[in-house]
Amino acid sequence: MEPQKAQECFHCGDALPPRQRFEVVIDGESRQVCCPGCQAVAELIASAGFADFYRFRETPAQKPDPDDRNLAQWTVYDRPELQREFVAQGTDGICEAGLIIEGVRCAACSWLIERGLEHEPGLESVEVNPASARARLRWDPQQIPLSRLLARLAALGYRPHPASPDIARSSARREQRAALKRLAVAGLGMMQVMMFAVALYAGAFQGMDPAIENFLRLVSLLVATPVAIYSGGPFFAGAWRDLRARSAGMDVPVALAIGGAYIASVWNSLRGSGEVYFDSVTMFVFFLSLGRFLEMTARHRAGTSADAIARLQPTTAMRIDGDRSERVGIAELQVGELVRVRPGEVIPCDGIITSGSSGIDEAMLTGESRPVLREPGDPVTGGSVNINESIEVEIRSLGADSVLAGISRLLHRAQSERPRLAQLADRVASRFVGAVLVIAILVGAYWWHAAPEDAFRIVLSVLVVTCPCALSLATPATLTAAIGALARKGMLVCRGAAIETLAQCDRVVFDKTGTLTTGQQQITRSRFAAEPGANRAMAIATALEAHSAHPIAHAFAADATQLEVTDARAVAGGGICGSVAGKQYKIGKTSFACDRRSEIATLIADQDGGASSWIVLSEDDRAIAAFELADSERTDSAAVLADLRDLGLELEIASGDSAGPVTRLAERLGIDAFHYRLTPAQKLELIREHQHDGETVAVIGDGVNDAPVLAGADVSVAMGEGARLAQTSADIVLLGASLRPVVYGFTVARRAMRIVRQNLGWALGYNAIALPVAASGIVQPWMAAIGMSTSSLLVVLNAMRAGRDPGPPRIAADHDLHRSEPSQAVT
Amino acid sequence: MNILFVLIPLSLVLLALAIWAFFWAVGSGQFDDLDSPGWKILMDDDSKPPSSDQSEKPAPRDDD
Numbered sequence: 031m032e033p034q035k036a037q038e039c040f041h042c043g044d045a046l047p048p049r050q051r052f053e054v055v056i057d058g059e060s061r062q063v064c065c066p067g068c069q070a071v072a073e074l075i076a077s078a079g080f081a082d083f084y085r086f087r088e089t090p091a092q093k094p095d096p097d098d099r100n101l102a103q104w105t106v107y108d109r110p111e112l113q114r115e116f117v118a119q120g121t122d123g124i125c126e127a128g129l130i131i132e133g134v135r136c137a138a139c140s141w142l143i144e145r146g147l148e149h150e151p152g153l154e155s156v157e158v159n160p161a162s163a164r165a166r167l168r169w170d171p172q173q174i175p176l177s178r179l180l181a182r183l184a185a186l187g188y189r190p191h192p193a194s195p196d197i198a199r200s201s202a203r204r205e206q207r208a209a210l211k212r213l214a215v216a217g218l219g220m221m222q223v224m225m226f227a228v229a230l231y232a233g234a235f236q237g238m239d240p241a242i243e244n245f246l247r248l249v250s251l252l253v254a255t256p257v258a259i260y261s262g263g264p265f266f267a268g269a270w271r272d273l274r275a276r277s278a279g280m281d282v283p284v285a286l287a288i289g290g291a292y293i294a295s296v297w298n299s300l301r302g303s304g305e306v307y308f309d310s311v312t313m314f315v316f317f318l319s320l321g322r323f324l325e326m327t328a329r330h331r332a333g334t335s336a337d338a339i340a341r342l343q344p345t346t347a348m349r350i351d352g353d354r355s356e357r358v359g360i361a362e363l364q365v366g367e368l369v370r371v372r373p374g375e376v377i378p379c380d381g382i383i384t385s386g387s388s389g390i391d392e393a394m395l396t397g398e399s400r401p402v403l404r405e406p407g408d409p410v411t412g413g414s415v416n417i418n419e420s421i422e423v424e425i426r427s428l429g430a431d432s433v434l435a436g437i438s439r440l441l442h443r444a445q446s447e448r449p450r451l452a453q454l455a456d457r458v459a460s461r462f463v464g465a466v467l468v469i470a471i472l473v474g475a476y477w478w479h480a481a482p483e484d485a486f487r488i489v490l491s492v493l494v495v496t497c498p499c500a501l502s503l504a505t506p507a508t509l510t511a512a513i514g515a516l517a518r519k520g521m522l523v524c525r526g527a528a529i530e531t532l533a534q535c536d537r538v539v540f541d542k543t544g545t546l547t548t549g550q551q552q553i554t555r556s557r558f559a560a561e562p563g564a565n566r567a568m569a570i571a572t573a574l575e576a577h578s579a580h581p582i583a584h585a586f587a588a589d590a591t592q593l594e595v596t597d598a599r600a601v602a603g604g605g606i607c608g609s610v611a612g613k614q615y616k617i618g619k620t621s622f623a624c625d626r627r628s629e630i631a632t633l634i635a636d637q638d639g640g641a642s643s644w645i646v647l648s649e650d651d652r653a654i655a656a657f658e659l660a661d662s663e664r665t666d667s668a669a670v671l672a673d674l675r676d677l678g679l680e681l682e683i684a685s686g687d688s689a690g691p692v693t694r695l696a697e698r699l700g701i702d703a704f705h706y707r708l709t710p711a712q713k714l715e716l717i718r719e720h721q722h723d724g725e726t727v728a729v730i731g732d733g734v735n736d737a738p739v740l741a742g743a744d745v746s747v748a749m750g751e752g753a754r755l756a757q758t759s760a761d762i763v764l765l766g767a768s769l770r771p772v773v774y775g776f777t778v779a780r781r782a783m784r785i786v787r788q789n790l791g792w793a794l795g796y797n798a799i800a801l802p803v804a805a806s807g808i809v810q811p812w813m814a815a816i817g818m819s820t821s822s823l824l825v826v827l828n829a830m831r832a833g834r835d836p837g838p839p840r841i842a843a844d845h846d847l848h849r850s851e852p853s854q855a856v857t
Numbered sequence: 858m859n860i861l862f863v864l865i866p867l868s869l870v871l872l873a874l875a876i877w878a879f880f881w882a883v884g885s886g887q888f889d890d891l892d893s894p895g896w897k898i899l900m901d902d903d904s905k906p907p908s909s910d911q912s913e914k915p916a917p918r919d920d921d
Contacts, residue, residue, distance in 0.1 A: 159889060207883050214879045222872055242861060249865055253872070 039064035040084070041072045041187075056081050071187040080142055087138035104177040104184070105357075106346045107192070112359035113176070116192035124154055127167045127176065132189040134163040139188070146186045150174060165190070192345055209326055212261040213319050219257035220312040226250045227309035247299040247306050254308035258292045262315045264322070288315060310822065317826065321510040347371075347378040350422060365425050371416045379412045379425045380432045386421035390414050418600050462794070466492075466801075473805045492804045504789030505530075507826050511833030512782035519778075521747075521762055521771040528761035530786075531745040532779035534726045538674060538772075539717065539739075541731035542685035542692055543661060545749055546699070548767075549732075551585040552662035557633050559654045567655035569593055571647045574606045574617045585659055605645065617647045624648040630656065661691060663698070670769040671699050677776050680725075684713050686735050713739040730772065747772060782832040789825045796821045 039046055040054065040061035052063045054072040063069050075083055106112060117127045134140060140158035143165065147156045152173025158165040169179060183190045226246045233243055265288060268281030291307040291314075298304035349358045350368040360378055363369065368384060371377050377390070389401030392414040401417045404410055410423055411433045427433075470492050477485040509530075513523045523529060543549050558564040570593060575586040577598040598608035605618010616623040620630050623646040630646055630653050647655040671681060683704035685692045696704035705716060717739055720727050729736070729743035740746035740760050748760035750767070764771055800817060882888065 203889060206889070210883050210888050211880055214883075215876060218872060218876060222868070245862065245865070249869065252869065 039068055041068035056084060068187075071185070074185055075142065075146075078146065080145055083138050083142045104180040105175075106177075106359070107180055108175045108177050109359065111362055112192075112346070117176070119171075123170060123172065124168055125171050125176070127192065129165045129167060129183075130191045131158065131163050131165050131183065132191065133187060134158060142186060143183065143188060147179060147182060150179060150182060153179065205326065209319070209323050212264070213316070213323050216257050216261035216312065216316040216319050219253050219261070220309075220316045222253045223250050223257075223308045223312045226253075230306070244299075244302055247302075250306060250308040251296060251299050254292065254295070254312050257312045257315050258288055261319055262288045265315075265318065284318060313822065318506055321506040324510055324513060344376045344378045360428075363425060363428060365428060367425050368422050369425065370420060370422050372420050373416055373418055375416055377410050377412055377414050377416055377423065379423070380427045381410060381412075381423040381425045383408050383410060384422045384424050386419055388419040388421050389417040391417050462797075466797075469801065469805065488805070492801065504793055504825050504829070505786050507829035508782050508786045508789065508832045511829050511831075512778050515778055515833045516762075516771070516775060519771045519774045520750075520765040520768070521775050522765060523762050525761045528745045529779045529782055531726060531761075532728065532775055533783040535679060535728045535745060535776070536725045537680040537682060537720055538728045538730065539682045539684050539720075539743070541729075541736050542683055542687055542695060544732035545730055545769075546667045546683070546695060547661040547663050550662055551659045553585050553657050554660045554662075555658040557656045559633060559652075562649070562654065564655075567647055570610055570615055570649075571617055571655060571657070573610065574598065574608050574615060574647075577606055577608065585657075614650050615647065616651075618645055620644060620646050624651060624653040626651070626653065629653045660694070661687075663695065664767070664769060666768055666770055668699055670773055671701070673773045674776065677773070679776070684708055684716055684739070686710075686713075710735045710738045714742045717742050730769075747775070778832070785828055785832050789828055792824060792828075793821065 040056070041063050046062055046064050052065060052069045053060050054063055054069055054076060055061070056072065056076045061072070063072055075081065113125075113127075116129075117125050119125045131143070134143070143158045144156055147153055150169075152170040154168035154170065156165060156167050167176075167179060169176065180190050226249060230238075230243065230246055230250075232238075233246075262285075265281050265284045269285035272282050288311055291311045294304075295306040295308050295311065299306050344360065346357050346359055347363060348370040349356050349363065350370050355370060363379065369378060369381075373388070383404055383406050385406055387403065387405040390404045390410055391401045392411065404421075409426070410421075413434045470489050473492050474485055474489040477488050509527075512529050516523055540546050556564075556568075558567050572586045573593040573595050575583040577595065577600065593610050595608040595610055598606060600606050601618070601622065604622030605616060607614070607616040607618075609615065620627075624630055630644075633646075633653050633656050644656050644658050646653050647657075674681060681701050681703070683692060683696050683701055685704070685706050686708055687706060689706045692704055692706040696702075708716065713736070717727050717729065721744065726744045728745045728747065729740050730747040730749070731740055732749035736748075740748060745762070746760040747762045747764060750763055750765045762775065796817070
């Protein structure tokens, strides 16, 4: 079993609370976990005999939500009105449902789910696909209600979301299957044709029975035909699309190369003389298909925006009708109805609070790291989280009219308006193809007059010898290798063109919350009055905060020796009050905890930061302690930013959070350009301005509010822990919690583009020599064959260099070493 | 060398069979998930229901 890292939760990998221990015995060893939720899940896994999960998983599990273990929460999924949305019943009475499962990260997760559910009575089958995080559940509703299965899933630490079974068998799966079949045909065909080609080459040197030679050519034709037409089909379709749109993309030269070489070879093998190039055709199709297949796999892994919306919105809500309250599906709600949202729940719709006041965490939508107090009459937004108290909300807008849907529309618009940098290879290739066509026509015209019977043969040899194989392979092969190298470093490249853009970037714009910081509140500084002293004050603060679900409370880790708090009460927009040993304590905002401002000022004794980031603990209205809370910075943020600066990149912060935290973070990280309180639209505007000034901008973010700006950037990177919506609009998704892979990204991308340029140079140079030779009509068959294969092979081998390991992770300490080898960084 | 005229078409038949088998496998969903089946083989031995195996001692492991 993997050794437990000190100070990390064995289950979810979060930092352990400093003063409290939760333990689980797994395989006879005691392991530390961070919270009761993880403890419950880990105990369930261990007691059911599934401890192997911990041995085989690749990443820590998702932190479970304690609420998920509650069976009652899931019973609403037994309602027929709700099931209509995502359950299909077969004629044999077996139901089938598609689910999106949150927290599935690797094969070990799918194993755990399948094993964990298989002994439930009435369950027919469960299939989990770790790549798409989707599951297909088949069960007999006579024997077991769906809610039991969902509750069991949740108890294992995986929260299910309904997805329609049609979507589960959707285009993504069809696309993947079709691509796999094409790849297999190309691969097998390539091997066969290569075998025949070796025989033909040997025959060209040693002499060969003409009957056998002709036979081998015809057999090659037979095998290469499905490869060119079936496996190469998407390239022809893409080229046709490009031509109709009057834009010469990469598919045009590719299709021309495949088509030209194939038709020339067919012509030559049918008339029984001249050279055949079936080996080049099949190899070319195989390598290009392989590159596209890898890119597609990465894209599917990052998910679709339909999935993302499904995860963001709750599927059920508590509807209130007079005295009756009933849990119903979101689709059943109507504008004007009342819903009750309990603390910790996601608000299902946009609306107005009618009763109750509570702190609302809008971080997902605005980036604001602290909850905002909302009172009766205030608007709330669907997708934000209710923190303190139960509230009732009158529904104002649902579905397509909601703010969330608006963000998603902004996202689509940004995606469609995204500036497309003309790709280097595309530019070179389309000019090259134009030049070759013109030359072929000129050569044809010349030979038509000089020797009409040779004209067609020579024009074909010009087209084939100058075949842009090497040219067309230069970029895809290099990008494929670079994508593979980055995936091993924890960076998933969803769009291959992102590599080229990444190499050209001048500026990196960071989001703050969840990107440069972890999004978790931590105590950064604390001050204590002499009486009753630091230990006692800390214990009281911890005991009080244990009664709150507020994110601030996470900063105070619950202590094992908790003091008895009586009459504890959370006051929305203020803090928590309660009595300990007969004394009245309050903890929270300065104005809530203590009236005497001077007392607080002496306690804090801090001139620079505003008092707003401090919370105060008071004993009978006397301030006894103050804590400064801040969103804690990622441990590697500073080092990564320093490395990025060394790569010559401009750095900038664009955050939706308030001025104070953003300014302080920017100062600490040494970033001069920072912006705060930006809405998603303003962030997008900021990026547009930079792009207008001719800069290429990379954006790194995590939240839903970042999704439009990620989509609008030249190249975008989403945090792996962030919102799925952000990931779907990003070119690159980081798999772990670290920013470190971004540095690799820039290094590998720049090296890859250097290799692409070398390849293009080589391919153009080769063609510059081959073209006149072919045009003069003196090309020997073996020269053409060897030249063509060698030029493609060299390009592929050179491309492989892009996949080499970009070196061990650099830490801040070896900056000097890094500076001394600038060739690594600068092209 | 005339045997080639028999053997090569024979190899093509085998090739066609291999491609047909692969298409069938893709169509029946065997390639939809390329990650987890590999792990399942390694992990299958501990998947007995807890009721029957809690009393037994876990088998000694030497696979890691």
